[in-house]
Amino acid sequence: xxxxxxxxxxxxxxxxxxxxxxxxxxxxxxxxxxxxxxxxxxxxxxxxxxxxxxxxxxxxxxxxxxxxxxxxxxxxxxxxxxxxxxxxxxxxxxxxxxxxxxxxxxxxxxxxxxxxxxxxxxxxxxxxxxxxxxxxxxxxxxxxxxxxxxxxxxxxxxxxxxxxxxxxxxxxxxxxxxxxxxxxxxxxxxxxxxxxxxxxxxxxxxxxxxxxxxxxxxxxxxxxxxxxxxxxxxxxxxxxxxxxxxxxxxxxxxxxxxxxxxxxxxxxxxxxxxxxxxxxxxxxxxxxxxxxxxxxxxxxxxxxxxxxxxxxxxxxxxxxxxxxxxxxxxxxxxxxxxxxxxxxxxxxxxxxxxxxxxxxxxxxxxxxxxxxxxxxxxxxxxxxxxxxxxxxxxxxxxxxxxxxxxxxxxxxxxxxxxxxxxxxxxxxxxxxxxxxxxxxxxxxxxxxxxxxxxxxxxxxxxxxxxxxxxxxxxxxxxxxxxxxxxxxxxxx
Ligand SMILES: [Zn+2]
Numbered sequence: 001x002x003x004x005x006x007x008x009x010x011x012x013x014x015x016x017x018x019x020x021x022x023x024x025x026x027x028x029x030x031x032x033x034x035x036x037x038x039x040x041x042x043x044x045x046x047x048x049x050x051x052x053x054x055x056x057x058x059x060x061x062x063x064x065x066x067x068x069x070x071x072x073x074x075x076x077x078x079x080x081x082x083x084x085x086x087x088x089x090x091x092x093x094x095x096x097x098x099x100x101x102x103x104x105x106x107x108x109x110x111x112x113x114x115x116x117x118x119x120x121x122x123x124x125x126x127x128x129x130x131x132x133x134x135x136x137x138x139x140x141x142x143x144x145x146x147x148x149x150x151x152x153x154x155x156x157x158x159x160x161x162x163x164x165x166x167x168x169x170x171x172x173x174x175x176x177x178x179x180x181x182x183x184x185x186x187x188x189x190x191x192x193x194x195x196x197x198x199x200x201x202x203x204x205x206x207x208x209x210x211x212x213x214x215x216x217x218x219x220x221x222x223x224x225x226x227x228x229x230x231x232x233x234x235x236x237x238x239x240x241x242x243x244x245x246x247x248x249x250x251x252x253x254x255x256x257x258x259x260x261x262x263x264x265x266x267x268x269x270x271x272x273x274x275x276x277x278x279x280x281x282x283x284x285x286x287x288x289x290x291x292x293x294x295x296x297x298x299x300x301x302x303x304x305x306x307x308x309x310x311x312x313x314x315x316x317x318x319x320x321x322x323x324x325x326x327x328x329x330x331x332x333x334x335x336x337x338x339x340x341x342x343x344x345x346x347x348x349x350x351x352x353x354x355x356x357x358x359x360x361x362x363x364x365x366x367x368x369x370x371x372x373x374x375x376x377x378x379x380x381x382x383x384x385x386x387x388x389x390x391x392x393x394x395x396x397x398x399x400x401x402x403x404x405x406x407x408x409x410x411x412x413x414x415x416x417x418x419x420x421x422x423x424x425x426x427x428x429x430x431x432x433x434x435x436x437x438x439x440x441x442x443x444x445x446x447x448x449x450x451x452x453x454x455x456x457x458x459x460x461x462x463x464x465x466x467x468x469x470x471x472x473x474x475x476x477x478x479x480x481x482x483x484x485x486x487x488x489x490x491x492x
Contacts, residue, residue, distance in 0.1 A: 006059040006489045007080075009472045010479050012415040015050040017089040022294045025089070032293060033089045035330040035371070042373040051088045053417060053479070054081030057192035058491070062223040064484060065192070066245035069094065069286060070354035071480070072310045072423050075243075075252070077190040085310065085330050085422045086371060095290035096248065096315065097305030099278035104135050105302065108271060111264045116142045118263060119149040119232070139275045140212055148233045151272075153208045155199050156225040158185045161236055165255055172258035188227075188241050188253055197224040208244075211279050220244065220280040225252075230265070238265050240273065248284030249277050270303060293328035306356065309333055310423030311370070313349035315356045316363075324365040330422065332370060336362040341369050342376030343426035347433070350425070350481030371422060381419040384427035391434065393470045395419060395427060417475055424478040433482060434462075434474075441482070442473065447489040 017033065018025035027033055033048040034040040054073070057080050065075070072082045072094050083092050102108075112135060120142065143149065158181070166184045170176040191198060204222040207214070214220070222244050230238035238256040242249055251273060256265040270287070277285045290307060291297040306315040311332035325331035334340060349355070357363065370377050378398075385395035398419035419427055433439045439462050446459040448469070462470065472492070477485050 004059055004489055005061070005064055005484070005487060006057065006491065007476075008056040008058075008491045010053060010055050010417060010475045012051070012053045012084075012417045014415060015052075017048060017050050020050045020089050022090045022092075022291055022297060027089075027293070032328055035086050035088075035091065036367065037326070037329070038368060038372045039086075048089050049087065051084040052081050053084060053421070054079055055479070056080075056491075059194060059489075060192040062193060062197060062243070063246060065243070066247055067350075067354075067484065068480065069245065069250060070247075070308065071313065071350060072308055074288060075191065077186045077188075078192045080192070082310075082423065084418065086420065087418070090291050090294060091328060091330055092289040092291055094286070094308035094310075095288070095300050095305050095318075096284040096286045096308075097274070097303045098284055099136065099274045101304030102135065102271075102274055103304065104133060107302075108135065108267065109133060111267045112138050112142070112271065115263060115268055119143075119146040135271055136275045136278055139272055140279075144212065149231070151228050151230045153205060153222075153226045153228050155205075156189050156191065156227045156241065157198070158189045162227070162229075162239055165236055165239060165257060168257060169255045173256075188239075188255075191225045191243075193224050200224060208280070211276050214279050214281065217281060220282060230256075232260070238269065240269050242273065244282075245286070248282045248286055249273055249280075250286035251288060274303070291328075306358075308354070311344055311346070313346060313354055315354065317358060320357070320363060324363060325367075330367050330371060331365050332367050332422065333357070333363045334366050336364040338364045338366045338369070340366050340376070342380040343370060343420070343422075343428065345426070345429050346423075347425045347429050347477075347481050347483075351483035371420070377420045377426070380426065380428050384431045385419050387431050388427065388434070388474075392467055393434065393474060394467045395471065395474075417478065421478075425481060427478075430474050430477060433477070438482065439473075439477075442485060445486045446473065448492055449489060450492045452492075 016025065017023065023033075031037060031040040034043065057075075057078055068080060073080045074082070074094075083090070085091055116138070163181050163184050166188070167179060170179045200222060207220065208222045208226070223246060225241070225243050228240040228242060229236055230240070237260050238254065240254050241252040243252060251270070254266055254269050274285050277283075285303075287300045287303065287305070289297060290300045301318055304318070306317045307321060308314075309316050309332050312334065316333055321331065321333075324333055332344075369375055382397050385397050388395045396416075417424070442459055443461060444458050447456060448459065449456045459465070459473075462473070465473070472490070473485070476488065476490065
């Protein structure tokens with residue numbers, strides 16, 4: 001039985017770009033904030049902000065979380081979010097790679113060499129196996145014989161020792177003095193997974209902690225969050241916060257002791273996690289978000305890999321994107337010759353495993369045709385919003401295809417989700433779902449829990465619901481697709 005998905009209704013937030021964790025509103029040129037140069041040219045001084053949408057997940061299975069990661073979501077504790085790629089000041093792309101896509105540069109080699117020297121000072125620092133340099137073998141060999149260095153995977157739970165390291169890291173590396181034990185717990189210990197998933201079984205942790213000797217093809221039992229604690233001479237010097245997903249390892253955060261900055265622990269942890277991906281027979285290593293024009297985030301391209309095209313629900317290799325997209329801008333690619341003028345249907349794709357473009361197709365970046373100032377997406381959305389409104393689902397015509405969202409929900413001051421957002425199920429498809437009755441598959445399949453009234457009930461008939469509930473349900477489908485909405489318990 002799949003676990004129940006318990007979520008709040010979707011929210012859309014904006015904040016000033018000076019609070020963006022990536023650009024801090026400090027880009028050199030104003031046009032660099034815009035998703036496309038054509039939007040910059042067409043803009044009348046609209047204010048680019050930090051625009052995020054998401055929901056709080058009280059309970060979620062690892063399988064569903066894995067699917068949401070492949071839709072561009074990330075989690076911060078229990079909060080799942082992604083940015084609005086049209087209106088946000090930065091383009092955040094989900095990036096993943098595989099162990100064999102990493103080309104070992106001089107930089108990586110010297111990181112590994114330095115690591116070997118630090119933890120095996122008695123040795124001569126040289127490899128003895130001969131043959132070409134292989135980073136996986138290098139890590140395995142170095143760690144297997146090291147006496148003073150070890151790591152241990154354990155449940156992502158709070159300890160004072162972990163918090164002390166976190167505090168030191170935040171203060172010295174990020175100049176952040178506003179942290180406290182509660183915020184650490186919320187950010188890096190809490191997750192939407194069940195208690196059983198979080199704690200895991202002894203068998204799972206034993207197998208994971210013996211990842212170096214797993215047999216080729218052996219299935220990894222652990223799925224869910226983990227803290228990998230790094231110890232040097234029995235002192236905690238780093239923690240890798242990771243999620244083990246069915247399709248791979250997702251890196252959530254990495255904390256290290258500033259006194260060990262010479263070890264390049266950040267780089268080392270990525271190389272180690274790629275080794276673990278390989279040895280545990282998983283496919284992908286998810287590195288979080290990649291941002292072209294952000295030095296803090298664009299180093300990830302060094303590990304090879306592919307970016308998620310949220311509009312088509314396919315990964316595209318970075319090497320192919322180089323000639324198709326401009327740095328920092330929005331893209332969506334189709335096989336050439338492309339058909340799309342308006343937004344591409346997305347709902348069906350969301351019900352299937354994410355795709356990959358790894359063949360030799362000729363590709364075309366269709367972003368202007370769809371999301372440019374004269375793109376087809378906006379007229380489609382206007383027509384669909386009008387039609388939805390006529391059948392009692394209150395979507396207002398969005399006169400601001402671009403720029404900050406202006407309309408707010410009455411009750412909680414959060415913004416209404418704009419009608420065109422790349423990577424959300426287009427309104428046109430929502431309309432078809434309602435008109436063709438596909439939405440009725442949610443009957444007796446969605447539960448509402450009214451937190452103010454304290455009552456719980458099942459969705460009986462979509463057409464008998466209030467306009468607000470209809471809109472809320474449609475927004476949930478826009479964010480996660482119809483298939484993933486089945487079985488949801490929605491907190492209202
Ligand atoms: Zn930004």
